[in-house]
Amino acid sequence: ASGGGLVAYADSAGENASSEPSQEAPRKKKVVVLGTGWAGTSFLKDLDCSKYEVKVISPRNYFAFTPLLPSVTCGTVEARSIVEPIRKMLDKKRKDVAFYEAECFKIDASKKAVHCRSAVGTNFDGNGDFMVDYDYLVVALGATVNTFNTPGVMENCYFLKEVEDAQKIRRNVIDCFEKASLPNISEEEKRKILHFVIIGGGPTGVEFAAEMHDFLVEDLVKLYPAIQDFVKITIIQSGEHILNMFDQRIATFAEMKFQRDGIEVNTGFRVVKVSDDLITMKSKSLGEVSVPYGMAVWSAGIGTRPVIMDFMQQIGQTNRRVLATNEWLRVHECDNIYAIGDCASITQRKIMDDISTVFKMADKDNSGTLTLKEINDVLEDICIRYPQVELYMKSMHMLDIRDLIKDAIGDSHKESMVVNIEEFKKALSHVDSQVKSIPATAQVAAQQGHYLAECFNKMDQCKEHPEGPLRMTGTGSGRHNFRPFRYKHLGQFAPLGGEQAAAELPGDWVSMGHSTQWLWYSVYASKQVSWRTRMLVVSDWTRRFIFGRDSSR
Ligand code: FAD
Ligand code: MG
Ligand code: MG
Ligand code: MG
Ligand code: MG
Numbered sequence: 001a002s003g004g005g006l007v008a009y010a011d012s013a014g015e016n017a018s019s020e021p022s023q024e025a026p027r028k029k030k031v032v033v034l035g036t037g038w039a040g041t042s043f044l045k046d047l048d049c050s051k052y053e054v055k056v057i058s059p060r061n062y063f064a065f066t067p068l069l070p071s072v073t074c075g076t077v078e079a080r081s082i083v084e085p086i087r088k089m090l091d092k093k094r095k096d097v098a099f100y101e102a103e104c105f106k107i108d109a110s111k112k113a114v115h116c117r118s119a120v121g122t123n124f125d126g127n128g129d130f131m132v133d134y135d136y137l138v139v140a141l142g143a144t145v146n147t148f149n150t151p152g153v154m155e156n157c158y159f160l161k162e163v164e165d166a167q168k169i170r171r172n173v174i175d176c177f178e179k180a181s182l183p184n185i186s187e188e189e190k191r192k193i194l195h196f197v198i199i200g201g202g203p204t205g206v207e208f209a210a211e212m213h214d215f216l217v218e219d220l221v222k223l224y225p226a227i228q229d230f231v232k233i234t235i236i237q238s239g240e241h242i243l244n245m246f247d248q249r250i251a252t253f254a255e256m257k258f259q260r261d262g263i264e265v266n267t268g269f270r271v272v273k274v275s276d277d278l279i280t281m282k283s284k285s286l287g288e289v290s291v292p293y294g295m296a297v298w299s300a301g302i303g304t305r306p307v308i309m310d311f312m313q314q315i316g317q318t319n320r321r322v323l324a325t326n327e328w329l330r331v332h333e334c335d336n337i338y339a340i341g342d343c344a345s346i347t348q349r350k351i352m353d354d355i356s357t358v359f360k361m362a363d364k365d366n367s368g369t370l371t372l373k374e375i376n377d378v379l380e381d382i383c384i385r386y387p388q389v390e391l392y393m394k395s396m397h398m399l400d401i402r403d404l405i406k407d408a409i410g411d412s413h414k415e416s417m418v419v420n421i422e423e424f425k426k427a428l429s430h431v432d433s434q435v436k437s438i439p440a441t442a443q444v445a446a447q448q449g450h451y452l453a454e455c456f457n458k459m460d461q462c463k464e465h466p467e468g469p470l471r472m473t474g475t476g477s478g479r480h481n482f483r484p485f486r487y488k489h490l491g492q493f494a495p496l497g498g499e500q501a502a503a504e505l506p507g508d509w510v511s512m513g514h515s516t517q518w519l520w521y522s523v524y525a526s527k528q529v530s531w532r533t534r535m536l537v538v539s540d541w542t543r544r545f546i547f548g549r550d551s552s553r
Contacts, residue, residue: 028053031456032114032134034104036063036086038442039341040140041529042449044090048457049097055132059103059119061086063529064163066442068537070207070495072166074173074215075549079163081536084529100132107137107311109334136336138452139308139323143342143440146303152274157298160204169297173212174551176294177220180227190230193294197279199271200300201237202245203494206254208297209235210497213261219548234264234291236271236281238300243494243502245439250494250502253512257496271300302440308343327484329452340452341445346485350432351386352425358382359421370424372417375401384483391434404428438487451485458482493520 029052033040036058044056062083071077090097106115114137118128145161147153158172159165173196179185180193196212198205212233221228235242235258241251242258242265258265269281272288280290304312304321315333317324323339324332324347331337332347351358362370362378379401383390398404405419408427419427438444491505493516501517504510511519521541528534 029135030055030133031136031138032057032132033138033140034058034107034114035140035142035341035343036060037140037142037341038063038066038445039142039449040138041086041089042446043138043140043340043453044097044449046450046453046457048453051457051459052136054097055134056086056090056097056099057102057104057114057116057132058086058099059101060162061099061101063089065528065533067524067527069160069163069166070204070211072163073160073169073208074211075170075551076211076214076544077537077540079167081533081540083163084533089529100130102128102130103307104141105307107139107307107314107337109311109314109337112137112336134336136456137338139311139331139337139339139343140341140445140449141305141308141343142445143302143322144305145298146301147298148301150271150273152276153271153298156274156276157199157296160208160297160299169208172295173215177224177227177551180230180294181224187230190227191232192277192292194227194231195291195293195295196231196233197291197293197296198233198235199279199296199298201235201239201242201265201267202299202301203243203492205235205237205297205299206242207495208299209233209258209263210495213263214497215549219551223551232264233262234266234293236269236279237265237267238270240267242267246492246494246502247504247508247510249510250504250512253502254494254496257498257500261497302342305343328455328482329448329485338452340448342440344448345437348388348435349386350435351382351389351428352432355425355428356421359424369418369420372402372405375405375419386431387486388431388434388436389428391436392431395434441492443490443492444487447487448485455482493523495520 031047031052031054033044033054033056036044036056040056040058041063044054047054062085065082065084068077068082072079072082087099090099100116100118101120102116102118104114104116108115111133112135113131113133115129115131118130120128145159147157158169160169176193176196180190185193198209198212216228216231216233220231241248241255243251243254255265266281268285269283269289271279271281273280274296277292278290279293279296280288282288308323312318312320312323315331317332322342323344325339325344326332327346327348329338329340329344329346331339331344358378359370362374364374364377393399393401393404396403402417405417405423405427409417409419409423489506491503491509493501493503495501495517499517500513501520502510502512503516503519525534525538528537
C-alpha cells in the first residue's frame with residue numbers, strides 16, 4: 001500500500017486478517033495517540049496496550065519535562081537531562097506499540113483517519129505524507145504560543161515552550177554578554193544590549209526572570225565584571241500583579257523579592273508592538289511608552305495549534321480556543337475522539353439544565369415532591385455528576401443539603417422538609433455559578449491521561465460508550481461504570497531564584513522561602529519520568545552548586 005500516490009496508507013489490518021483465521025477473537029481496536037507531551041505519555045504509561053493496537057504520532061521523539069525548561073535557559077539544568085526518548089518509554093512494558101515521528105496536519109473524523117507529515121520528509125514519493133486510521137483517537141497535541149497578533153512579536157521575541165526554545169535563549173543570553181563586551185561600544189549601547197525583557201508575569205515568565213537574575217549574580221558578574229552594572233531585567237505584565245493565578249500572599253512576596261533583587265516589574269502595561277530594538281507598551285495612566293531592549297522573551301498566554309483550529313471548524317466548534325469535551329473527556333459530537341491536556345477543556349453540565357430529570361429521578365414514589373430522605377439518597381450521585389453542588393455548599397459554609405433547602409423554602413417547614421419542583425429549582429439555582437474551568441497545566445494533563453487510560457482499560461465493561469452509561473445519576477446501573485473526570489489539585493510551586501520558592505498547597509497552605517526551595521527540589525526530582533533523567537537532573541543541580549553554571553555557548 002505504500003507504493004502509491006501522495007498519501008500512503010499505514011494500516012496493518014490487512015496483515016492481521018491474513019495471518020489469523022477470521023473466526024478468531026475480533027481484531028483489536030486501533031488507538032491512535034497524537035502527541036507525546038504530558039497528556040499523551042501519561043495516557044500511554046497507564047494504557048493496557050495488549051488490548052489495543054496502539055500508534056503514537058508526534059514530531060518529537062521524546063517527552064520533555066516542561067517545568068524545568070526555565071532552568072535550561074541559563075544552564076542550571078542541561079537540555080538532555082529533561083528529555084526522555086519516547087521509544088524508551090514505550091519499550092518498558094510492551095513491544096507492539098508503533099511510533100511515527102511525524103506531525104499530524106489534519107484530523108478527518110468522517111474517514112476516521114489522521115493525515116500526517118514526516119518530520120524528515122522521506123517517502124518514495126518525496127514528501128513523506130501518510131494517513132493513519134483509527135477506531136479511537138486520543139488528541140493530546142498541547143498548545144502553541146499566543147502573540148495575540150501583536151506586531152513584531154513573532155519576528156523579534158524569543159519563546160519558552162519547547163526544548164529548542166530554551167536552548168536558543170541560552171545561546172542568545174551569552175551572545176548578548178559577549179556583544180556588550182566588545183570594544184568601542186558606548187555605554188548607552190551596552191545598556192540596551194543587556195536589557196532583558198520578559199513579557200508576561202505568569203509562572204513561566206517569573207521563573208525565567210528569577211533564573212536570569214541568579215545566573216547574573218552567581219556566575220556572570222564574575223566573568224564579565226566590566227559590564228555588570230549595565231544589566232537590567234524587566235518584567236512586563238498586563239494585569240495588576242505578577243503570578244495572579246497564585247494566592248495574593250505569594251504574588252506580594254514575589255514582587256517584593258524582585259524589587260530587592262533589582263528586577264523591574266511593570267504591571268498594568270500591555271505590549272502593543274515589538275520592533276528590532278524597541279518594545280512599545282501601553283498603560284491606562286501613562287499612555288504609550290517605548291523602551292530599548294537587547295533580548296525579549298514572550299511568555300504571555302497559550303494559543304491554538306492550526307490542526308486543532310481546523311478540526312474545530314470541521315465539527316462546528318467555532319470561536320473557541322480549545323476543543324470542548326464532556327466530563328469523560330470525549331470531544332462533543334465525536335463518538336470516538338477524546339481530547340486531553342492543553343488542547344482541550346471540559347464543559348461541565350449545568351444542573352439547572354437537567355433539573356427536571358434530576359427531580360424525577362429522586363422522586364422514587366412519584367409523589368411530585370421530594371422528602372429529605374429522597375434527596376439524601378441521590379445526593380452522592382448528584383455530587384459526582386455535578387461537582388459544583390459540593391463546591392457551592394462549601395463556599396457557603398453549608399454542612400448538608402438541608403441548609404441549601406432551608407434557604408429556598410424558608411425556615412417555616414423545619415421538620416417536614418418537603419419540596420416541590422419549584423422549590424427544588426430555587427434551592428439549586430445558584431449552584432452552577434461554581435462551575436470552574438481547570439487550568440492548562442502539566443498536572444491536569446497527566447491526571448487526564450491517567451484517567452482516560454483507566455477508561456480504555458475497562459472499556460469492554462462499558463461497551464456502549466467508553467465513558468459508561470453513568471449519564472444521569474441515581475439509576476444504580478451506572479454505579480460500576482465510570483465516574484466523570486475530576487481534577488485533584490495537588491498544589492503549585494513558583495521558584496523565585498536565590499534558592500527561594502513559593503508554594504501553594506491544598507488546604508489553603510502557603511509556604512515561601514528557602515525551605516520551600518528544598519521542597520521544590522525534592523518534588524521535582526521525584527517527578528522525573530525515569531531514574532536516568534532523575535540522576536541527570538540531580539547531578540546538574542549538584543554541579544551547579546559546586547562549580548556554577550556553564551557560560552560557554
Ligand atoms: P504538551 O506537553 O505540550 O505536548 C504536546 C505534544 O504534542 C508534544 O509532544 C508535541 O511534540 C506534540 N505535537 C505538537 N504538534 C503536533 C502535531 N501537529 N502532530 C502530532 N504531535 C504534535 N505545568 C505545571 O503543571 N507545572 C509547571 O511547573 C509547569 N511549568 C511549565 C514551564 C514551561 C516553560 C512551559 C512551557 C509549561 C509549563 N507547564 C507547567 C505547563 C505544561 O507544560 C503543560 O500544561 C503541559 O505540557 C500540557 O500537556 P499536553 O500533553 O497537553 O501538551
Ligand atoms: Mg501530550
Ligand atoms: Mg510536555
Ligand atoms: Mg485542558
Ligand atoms: Mg416523593
